[in-house]
Amino acid sequence: MFPRPITQMSVPAQTLYKIAVPVALLLWLLPLLGVAMTSVRPASDLAQGNYFGLPSALAFENYAQVFQNTPMLQYMLNSFYVTIPTVIGALALSCMTGFALAVYRFPSNLIVFFMFVAGNFVPFQILMVPVRDLTLNLGMYNTWYGLALFHIAFQTGFCTLFMRNFIKALPFELIEAARVEGVSEWRIFWFIVIPLMRPAIAALSVLVFTFIWNDFFWATVLTTSAATQPVTAGLSSLNGQWIAQWHLVSAGSILAALPPVLMFFLMQRHFIAGLTLGAVK
Amino acid sequence: MPATGKLNQRKLAPWLFLAPGLLMFMIYVIIPIFQSMWISFYDWDGLGEARWIGTANYVELVDDDAFYTSLKNNVIWLLLYMLAVPAGLMIAIFLNQTITGMRLYKSLFFFPFVISQVVVGLMFSWFYAPNFGLFYSLIEWLTGSGVAILADDRYVTYGIIAAGLWPQIAYVMILYLTGLNNVAPDQVEAARLDGAKGWRMLWYVILPQLRPATFIAVVVTLLGALRSFDLVSIMTAGGPFGSSRVLSYYMFEQALSEYGYRMGYGAAIAVVLFAIMMIFISGFIWKMWRDETER
Numbered sequence: 001m002f003p004r005p006i007t008q009m010s011v012p013a014q015t016l017y018k019i020a021v022p023v024a025l026l027l028w029l030l031p032l033l034g035v036a037m038t039s040v041r042p043a044s045d046l047a048q049g050n051y052f053g054l055p056s057a058l059a060f061e062n063y064a065q066v067f068q069n070t071p072m073l074q075y076m077l078n079s080f081y082v083t084i085p086t087v088i089g090a091l092a093l094s095c096m097t098g099f100a101l102a103v104y105r106f107p108s109n110l111i112v113f114f115m116f117v118a119g120n121f122v123p124f125q126i127l128m129v130p131v132r133d134l135t136l137n138l139g140m141y142n143t144w145y146g147l148a149l150f151h152i153a154f155q156t157g158f159c160t161l162f163m164r165n166f167i168k169a170l171p172f173e174l175i176e177a178a179r180v181e182g183v184s185e186w187r188i189f190w191f192i193v194i195p196l197m198r199p200a201i202a203a204l205s206v207l208v209f210t211f212i213w214n215d216f217f218w219a220t221v222l223t224t225s226a227a228t229q230p231v232t233a234g235l236s237s238l239n240g241q242w243i244a245q246w247h248l249v250s251a252g253s254i255l256a257a258l259p260p261v262l263m264f265f266l267m268q269r270h271f272i273a274g275l276t277l278g279a280v281k
Numbered sequence: 282m283p284a285t286g287k288l289n290q291r292k293l294a295p296w297l298f299l300a301p302g303l304l305m306f307m308i309y310v311i312i313p314i315f316q317s318m319w320i321s322f323y324d325w326d327g328l329g330e331a332r333w334i335g336t337a338n339y340v341e342l343v344d345d346d347a348f349y350t351s352l353k354n355n356v357i358w359l360l361l362y363m364l365a366v367p368a369g370l371m372i373a374i375f376l377n378q379t380i381t382g383m384r385l386y387k388s389l390f391f392f393p394f395v396i397s398q399v400v401v402g403l404m405f406s407w408f409y410a411p412n413f414g415l416f417y418s419l420i421e422w423l424t425g426s427g428v429a430i431l432a433d434d435r436y437v438t439y440g441i442i443a444a445g446l447w448p449q450i451a452y453v454m455i456l457y458l459t460g461l462n463n464v465a466p467d468q469v470e471a472a473r474l475d476g477a478k479g480w481r482m483l484w485y486v487i488l489p490q491l492r493p494a495t496f497i498a499v500v501v502t503l504l505g506a507l508r509s510f511d512l513v514s515i516m517t518a519g520g521p522f523g524s525s526r527v528l529s530y531y532m533f534e535q536a537l538s539e540y541g542y543r544m545g546y547g548a549a550i551a552v553v554l555f556a557i558m559m560i561f562i563s564g565f566i567w568k569m570w571r572d573e574t575e576r
Contacts, residue, residue: 110570264391
């Protein structure tokens with residue numbers, strides 16, 4: 001193990017370490033803690049210059065105010081409308097593409113695979129004008145499904161990379177044996193491979209959920225009104241209206257951050273498994 | 282079913298499985314890349330008739346100061362963003378212990394990556410806010426006069442990069458924590474018996490084993506640096522006076538904001554950004570291709 005386990009060190013060193021970790025964490029999360037604290041600070045505190053001290057009272061009304069006076073609830077709902085179909089769509093498509101690329105040998109296999117991989121790396125800006133135009137022409141501009149369709153397509157690239165590598169690591173004998181038994185390719189996919197892919201599906205669902213929930217660029221490009229904007233774009237436009245009302249900005253920020261944070265804590269193991277794919281050989 | 286039928290099925294099957302995903306990916310990702318290249322030769326407002334102007338957009342770009350500012354900032358982003366790799370490694374090494382509650386500490390350290398960049402940008406704007414921001418107050422306390430980071434064209438890009446580094450370091454950290462978890466213990470013990478420790482141990486024994494993690498960390502950090510859009514947009518909208526623009530933001534500004542709908546010019550900027558990114562992309566692809574075909 002590297003570095004040397006702290007338990008092999010002297011007692012004072014161990015104590016020092018046990019103090020150092022929470023202190024470091026506190027410093028590391030300072031911007032977050034500051035905003036969390038500001039989000040429950042009464043507006044009067046800010047007016048009196050109490051920016052860092054403890055709030056004079058816990059002002060949960062900041063949150064109430066955000067919900068009552070702004071379309072925050074609508075923004076959050078919109079985010080769910082975009083995110084959930086994207087997760088389902090991208091996973092459905094990439095289970096199939098990943099299966100095709102992992103199980104079959106055909107001449108253009110690697111080329112198709114690397115096209116998915118490379119497409120996944122391109123800057124969004126090179127897609128912006130044509131995708132916006134396409135969405136306009138399809139009559140889906142400024143709708144949640146117009147945004148979700150693009151996300152499904154784009155995320156399929158990343159998910160294919162993940163799924164293909166995952167299926168490739170499964171025991172191929174299973175598929176061989178089924179083929180000898182005369183099981184059709186579709187049934188092999190559905191009854192043999194899909195059940196084995198559960199960990200990959202779980203990992204990708206949380207990852208894609210977080211990516212899409214946090215997407216700002218496409219939300220700005222493809223949606224324009226409060227009725228359809230996801231929370232990231234909504235928060236950005238609210239920020240323009242709430243000049244210097246930091247208690248509201250903070251409450252809005254915390255609300256926007258909450259769903260992916262909850263997702264992360266509930267599905268932590270899967271999340272990290274997905275993110276660190278390929279980090280170990 | 283006769284054997285040939287089975288074989289045909291096996292020939293056709295991959296394409297049937299690929300069809301929906303490939304079709305979507307073609308329509309929304311691959312074809313638009315070429316369309317953008319095509320549009321970059323036009324003068325187009327996105328609505329009316331597009332007019333072919335050849336390389337005029339690119340010629341304009343060569344004399345555009347804002348373009349050079351963006352390009353310069355992109356280089357600064359790339360260079361400074363790479364700090365996330367050693368910083369993430371250091372935090373990972375610091376945290377790679379087993380004391381009570383370590384799992385929770387690790388996930389809390391990872392927290393910034395889970396949060397949207399829009400929220401990160403707002404947090405740092407608050408942190409830097411003149412007169413009362415924590416950072417501003419700290420500088421004021423140290424030097425006697427505060428600095429409004431986001432309103433000063435000398436510091437603004439660095440201020441935004443610092444905000445971007447926060448989640449990026451968290452990401453790299455988690456990659457290295459996973460990597461460290463899988464370092465072969467027998468090799469470490471053997472090296473320890475040979476008297477290796479500290480930096481030498483890290484450099485000669487640990488880092489070579491962390492190579493896959495380092496590769497991914499470098500890839501995601503490069504991509505993150507070149508994709509920086511959210512933070513610039515939220516924290517400064519390219520200001521003050523366009524001094525914090527990066528190519529991704531400048532493209533958006535030209536093509537789709539109150540400054541005008543110059544789709545052709547925007548596309549030309551995007552093509553330049555794409556070309557820069559292609560240098561790196563082809564590097565990764567080449568490495569991955571080699572790994573694949575060697576197997």
